[in-house]
Amino acid sequence: MRMTTSDEDLALAAARGDGQAFASLLDRHYDRLFAFCFRMTGSRTEAEDLTQDICAALPAKLQSYERRAKVTTWLYRVALNAAHDRRRKMATYAKAATGWGDWEVARTETNAETASQIDWLTQAMALLPVDLRDTLALILDDMTHAEAAKVMRVSEGTISWRVSEAKKHLKALKEKEASQ
Secondary structure, three states, X not given: OOOOOOHXXXXXXXXXXXXXXXXXXXXXXXXXXXXXXXXXXXOHHHXXXXXXXXXXXXXXXXXXXXOOOOHHHHHHHHHHHHHHHHHHHHHHHHHHHOOHHHHHHHHXXXXXXXXXXXXXXXXXXXXXXXXXXXXXXXXXXOOOHHHHHXXXXXXXXXXXXXXXXXXXXXXXXXXXXXXX
């Protein structure tokens, strides 16, 4: 006559560190656990990954097993929780990943547009009279009109006038380009 150890006894023994009891428990329930994971995920690969994750976490989880429920009921709860956790992680990842492609495209377009504008301004400034170009270069370098006036040894009013004149020249160049 052959005696069979109950799932509950195996689970309690495995919780105490009995590797053989753990192996026996997995041997009995692995296929059922995998099938349940497959039904939840609909994908063989996902089911394999989920089942392996559950098996890897099972020794620690067995510490919380109490004989209030059958091992199979408890194991289904563990699997269900693991599937929910995996779905939440994937949803969070998908949510975080969504938009990065759009963001990168927008960032690249903005950088290209900015580079194009800088190129145009550099070429247009070369066409300005030297005093206007130098004044504009200082102002574009984030100098105040007062600071630029000190550097160029002119009045602040002269700097303001030169900036205004440079803007007029640049606007005229832009309009000329747009009409061509």
